[in-house]
Amino acid sequence: MPDPTATAKPPxxxxxxxxxxxxxxxxxGSVIAxxxxxxxGGGAYGVTRGLFEEFGADRVIDTPIAEAGVLGAAVGAAMxxxxxxxxxxxxxxVTVCLDPIVNQAAKLRYMTGGGVTVPIxxxxxxxxxxxxxxxxxxxxxxxLAHIPGLDVYCPSDARDAYDLxxxxxxxxxxxxxxxNRRLYGKRADGWEREALPPGRARLVREGAxxxxxxWGRMVPESIAALDALPDVAADLIDLRTLAPLxxxxxxxxxxxxxxxxxxxxxxERFGPGGELISKVAEGALFDLDGPxxxxxxxxxxxxxxxxxxAAMLPDSEGIGAAIARTLEG
Amino acid sequence: xxxxxxxxxxxxxxxxxxxxxxxxxxxxxxxxxxxxEQVGRQFREGNVHGFVHTSIGQEAVAAGSCGVLDRDDFITxxxxxxxxxxxxxxxxxxxxxxxxxxxxxxCHGRGGSMHLxxxxxxxxxxxxxxxxxxxxxxxxxxAARREQAGRVALAFFGEGAVHCGAFHEGMVLAVAWxxxxxxxxxxxxxxxxxxxxxxxxxxxxxxRASAYGVPALRVEGNDVGKVEAAVRAAVNSARAxxxxxxxxxxxxxxxxxxxxDAEPYRVEGEREEWAERDPIAAVDATLAAAGQxxxxxxxxxxxxxxxxxxxxxxxxxxYPEPEAVMEYVGA
Numbered sequence: 001m002p003d004p005t006a007t008a009k010p011p012x013x014x015x016x017x018x019x020x021x022x023x024x025x026x027x028x029g030s031v032i033a034x035x036x037x038x039x040x041g042g043g044a045y046g047v048t049r050g051l052f053e054e055f056g057a058d059r060v061i062d063t064p065i066a067e068a069g070v071l072g073a074a075v076g077a078a079m080x081x082x083x084x085x086x087x088x089x090x091x092x093x094v095t096v097c098l099d100p101i102v103n104q105a106a107k108l109r110y111m112t113g114g115g116v117t118v119p120i121x122x123x124x125x126x127x128x129x130x131x132x133x134x135x136x137x138x139x140x141x142x143x144l145a146h147i148p149g150l151d152v153y154c155p156s157d158a159r160d161a162y163d164l165x166x167x168x169x170x171x172x173x174x175x176x177x178x179x180n181r182r183l184y185g186k187r188a189d190g191w192e193r194e195a196l197p198p199g200r201a202r203l204v205r206e207g208a209x210x211x212x213x214x215w216g217r218m219v220p221e222s223i224a225a226l227d228a229l230p231d232v233a234a235d236l237i238d239l240r241t242l243a244p245l246x247x248x249x250x251x252x253x254x255x256x257x258x259x260x261x262x263x264x265x266x267x268e269r270f271g272p273g274g275e276l277i278s279k280v281a282e283g284a285l286f287d288l289d290g291p292x293x294x295x296x297x298x299x300x301x302x303x304x305x306x307x308x309x310a311a312m313l314p315d316s317e318g319i320g321a322a323i324a325r326t327l328e329g
Numbered sequence: 330x331x332x333x334x335x336x337x338x339x340x341x342x343x344x345x346x347x348x349x350x351x352x353x354x355x356x357x358x359x360x361x362x363x364x365x366e367q368v369g370r371q372f373r374e375g376n377v378h379g380f381v382h383t384s385i386g387q388e389a390v391a392a393g394s395c396g397v398l399d400r401d402d403f404i405t406x407x408x409x410x411x412x413x414x415x416x417x418x419x420x421x422x423x424x425x426x427x428x429x430x431x432x433x434x435x436c437h438g439r440g441g442s443m444h445l446x447x448x449x450x451x452x453x454x455x456x457x458x459x460x461x462x463x464x465x466x467x468x469x470x471x472a473a474r475r476e477q478a479g480r481v482a483l484a485f486f487g488e489g490a491v492h493c494g495a496f497h498e499g500m501v502l503a504v505a506w507x508x509x510x511x512x513x514x515x516x517x518x519x520x521x522x523x524x525x526x527x528x529x530x531x532x533x534x535x536x537r538a539s540a541y542g543v544p545a546l547r548v549e550g551n552d553v554g555k556v557e558a559a560v561r562a563a564v565n566s567a568r569a570x571x572x573x574x575x576x577x578x579x580x581x582x583x584x585x586x587x588x589x590d591a592e593p594y595r596v597e598g599e600r601e602e603w604a605e606r607d608p609i610a611a612v613d614a615t616l617a618a619a620g621q622x623x624x625x626x627x628x629x630x631x632x633x634x635x636x637x638x639x640x641x642x643x644x645x646x647x648y649p650e651p652e653a654v655m656e657y658v659g660a
Contacts, residue, residue, distance in 0.1 A: 064502065066498035068498055069499050076468025077472040079448065080403060104465065111444035112439070113437030148658050149658055149659055
């Protein structure tokens, strides 16, 4: 873990990811990292810089662009005693290698009646809003969270990136670890915060008017939205992990506030917001003062042109408007 | 054909296995045959649920290949994997119980025929996804290479799998990593319902492997001695750090794609031709020529009794408790 006293500045989100990988690789010789460009090149966003030099080609493995093969091999290595951290460079690319994730890693322990364990981390990153275009910008965590047997972690800041990646690497089951590239440069505020395990949401702000439930980059966007609405006091819940899902914290909050807004970067259509709203309805329906709303991306492929992309993705302004609708409802 | 083709040859030992070894392989083949016969019978009785695929006619590939492996070597197999599991040392009794969906099954009834696995024997799973076991075996071989304990991985797959991406990506990675993995392509002449003859353009399958830089050899897959010699050469080479190899085993699927398959696609007269090349009868004839008569008959009788007992015990075993449905999900 980076020592915050050793440097003037707290670590950035990407430093935290790097530190978690390095610390776990130092602590456990069975941890290996593999993926396209992660070794000598240090990763498309520099996240794995220095690991190749410290741990060598045997443990930090540059792979051919063969994601389905690489992830399949990671599954085999995991069953054979390694703890692979396999990187999928962009979350959109999980669609070319869903079989090893969905049909193999997620199901093998179950299909074998506990006969094998698959301690594997699928690291990936997403983040719309940088003109990455329709195939380099999608938030697909809902697809992964739909699959029994997979954990899905979506850290919103540097501290959680560190804590959740350490937990993911130490877990004996498969974890999809979703980073957001637009958070990579953000420095931790509150690095010395208490570490929370996966499955525990974090109450970022407290307030009696409504409950906002979100994760990933929509946490800072929601903070910005609330900063622009000084008259609104909200419980802002960072779920941190979609699977396991901390339903209790959300329901307990909504029972107090009576209003709920779910915010996510993924498109709304059949998105994770639907699942969350269902859980809130089951747990807090008779405490509600208005409809539960969601605010996510509009149902279109992510556009390239900046103005179009801004019109598609949720941002602090759109969240502010959604907060107003939630309070009116 | 690559210019270095001569360097890509695998040179199997030419000496046939000794009678003792042959007899042991015959026992394995007889047990596979008897297991599969029972599976077919029990499927018709309604005791085997879901889909089930048997490997009658292909026993020599399983027996000869797994015969050269150690207990802690790895295999991955396919939807047609009973024979490979038995040859690698899996106990037929929990296997039968698994096919019957019982709690005492290899996977406690959670997997079924297509997901048989036993990590303690290095069996990293049959697989319901064609080709999926290929990169998994490469990954196990990568782990083995790291450990440097001389372990190898064998990937069993059919000739139908050589068209899918997982096979090609697995080959690419095996070469890139010089992984100790042997690809066993079991060419049983049918990819599900489709006769494989003429199913691909260009030259044969060996050239595909050669194109990736993987030494490749075609083997008479119904001759257990030839299978064993080829696999031994490839495994020894992989153990020594020389990287992957590809073996095409020519064999024949005597049954349908699955039990209950009406087989309207079967090429007429072909099955009868291949019946003449039955792998069990072939070993029996070799042993008879060496003065040991009636070995196959005796071993088959013994194996059939073993499998009848497996059926009896599986029928008596309990189903998993419905309350335990969430057990083993893991995350």
